Amino acid sequence: MRTLKLTVAYDGTRFVGWQRQARGPRGARLRRGVEVEGESIQGLLEEALARFEGGPVTVQGAGRTDAGVHALGQVASAEVTCTHDAGAILRGLNSSLPLDVRVVCVEDAPGGFHARFSALSKTYRYVIRNAPVASPFDRAFAWHLSEPLDEDLMRVAAHALVGTHDFAAFQSAGSETSGTVRTITRSELTRQEHVSLWGKPYEAGLLYEISGDGFLRHMVRAIVGTLVEIGRGRRSADSMAALLAGRARSQAGATAPPHGLFLVRVDYD
């Protein structure tokens, strides 16, 4: 067997998320009240890779991004027997994938490499468009908030997350994960005046980046929701530390919408 490491970028807008869903009605999701069969990024990659194999392939992703969440550098692993070189696999996958999913790199990995279990660290980015008028160009890629936000307070609160903490307060209800302690190595908020390809000054944005050894379900979005409440003056900056001590999800902020979130990179040994 041969182990492949794939680096994948996707616009998550129209997908049910990374994870392949059970076929049939149980795999469907509701969109404006109508049941739609959901396409997943994992499912598309498995189909594309199966063409090389002439048989089924299982693709494992480092992060199981939710519906609407994007990736710049998702990493996936797969065991294959095909002997094509990496460049041919990359071109072949991209020629059969839709344009909102692109494989940006294919490499041979050491035997036993597993995209999720071998990962040491993941980095997520959350984009907030903070300007009076929204931009028509990033409405699918940023959370638009028109009111002023106190960045200094948000920055202080973000910094309080660095270290090893119990993040139970930032986990979505109904999660199955047993342990809720994670180590965060970076948690930073920066303001960017010209963040877009189109370079308009009115497209001012806040970028929040967080790196750590693991993330609970909806954790980054719950952190961002809490930071925004701090920025709006609805809670104090030191309430972040209290949440880490207190563990109650009901006390943290609302979950920020998925479309501002990007899985940026996954690091390995």
Added chain:
Amino acid sequence: MRTLKLTVAYDGTRFVGWQRQARGPRGARLRRGVEVEGESIQGLLEEALARFEGGPVTVQGAGRTDAGVHALGQVASAEVTCTHDAGAILRGLNSSLPLDVRVVCVEDAPGGFHARFSALSKTYRYVIRNAPVASPFDRAFAWHLSEPLDEDLMRVAAHALVGTHDFAAFQSAGSETSGTVRTITRSELTRQEHVSLWGKPYEAGLLYEISGDGFLRHMVRAIVGTLVEIGRGRRSADSMAALLAGRARSQAGATAPPHGLFLVRVDYD
């Protein structure tokens, strides 16, 4: 009467273009072989503004952008009688417009101001994503070309356009404009390694910007198509000057696709 100056940004992807079309079948366009009633940006703005007026309003745009072409700073003018302040009009228009069209500024203009006839200069930008793998995030906002392009040759050719020339060779067939002489004040190609919100190095891009006192139909896209043929080594850099002298459209390059083009700004006295 009161004259308003509106600055408008839009994602042109789903529109028939700036210009309102005749109602009924003649105003429809074909999309994958099926006739669809086309929505125009001008039509949407007129509808939104009519709500303030309680009657029909005509909106004039500075540039009649084609189907699929975007704008960061289109300028439009309209004669109205409503007495709301500019901020209220801006909020009102944005609340009734779809999210892919945003009014970014509303100002009172001197009587007689006309977005097109009063314009002194317009600036367009064309975005080329020049990288082996396309980005899923700008597939609607950049022309993806995977092969290497000789930027130095393209830059020399772009510069040859500056000055007053007859641009007949860059006008689309069937255009009705009588004069084809225009003055170009800026024509520049730059490479950007990090042009996107997501800042990935693989998203290398070429930005072409051109400013002038007027543009013929499809002129910027024909220029970009010609520049790309020069960058690919399929024609010489000095063929640009020959085209300005020779006037034959058939000798210029193919028209570049609309989705890489942005109307960036319009300048007035």
